[in-house]
Amino acid sequence: GAGVSQSPRYKVAKRGQDVALRCDPISGHVSLFWYQQALGQGPEFLTYFQNEAQLDKSGLPSDRFFAERPEGSVSTLKIQRTQQEDSAVYLCASRAGGGGITGELFFGEGSRLTVL
């Protein structure tokens, strides 16, 4: 597709379950970002990949959160032992360039996670 694709769009998990959220960035985009957006708030940065390298994971809230991009394209955000405070929309964004040039970020529609 032409844009950033995320799946699933909606996920309901029971507290304690593990979840995996997938992001398909725009083909050829070097940079990939994950953001978390709580209700009524702006997106908050979680982690950043340049190709397959995870260059910044300073925003991951706990060691229950893990992200990977093994082949430098598709990325997965995994949340282990989900808690109610993990309920949020998880946004993925990609950018054509690497670290040298900022450029425009293209966002997906997000994956809405609800933890019961």
Place this chain on the structure above:
Amino acid sequence: DAKTTQPPSMDCAEGRAANLPCNHSTISGNEYVYWYRQIHSQGPQYIIHGLKNNETNEMASLIITEDRKSSTLILPHATLRDTAVYYCIVRFYSGNTPLVFGKGTRLSVIA
């Protein structure tokens, strides 16, 4: 990156110009002003960015004051589809630091 201040909400009549202000008094000389918007249930969408000159594209115009301490995003003829949260972000053009979103301005375009 410098911090920005935006009003929490604004209304605009359909067909009129929407002028969204942003204060960034601590901006440094090589930081750019970026605007993104987020329509309900969608991801943020890039609108425009600028350094010190006014910029215009097919979506909007960006007016930056001469001292660069504030800017205004102008939607010349607002439509109902422009109802969204608008984020003003200041950051360096290059580097790996991510975009930092505040709470933005919720613009409601009213018929």
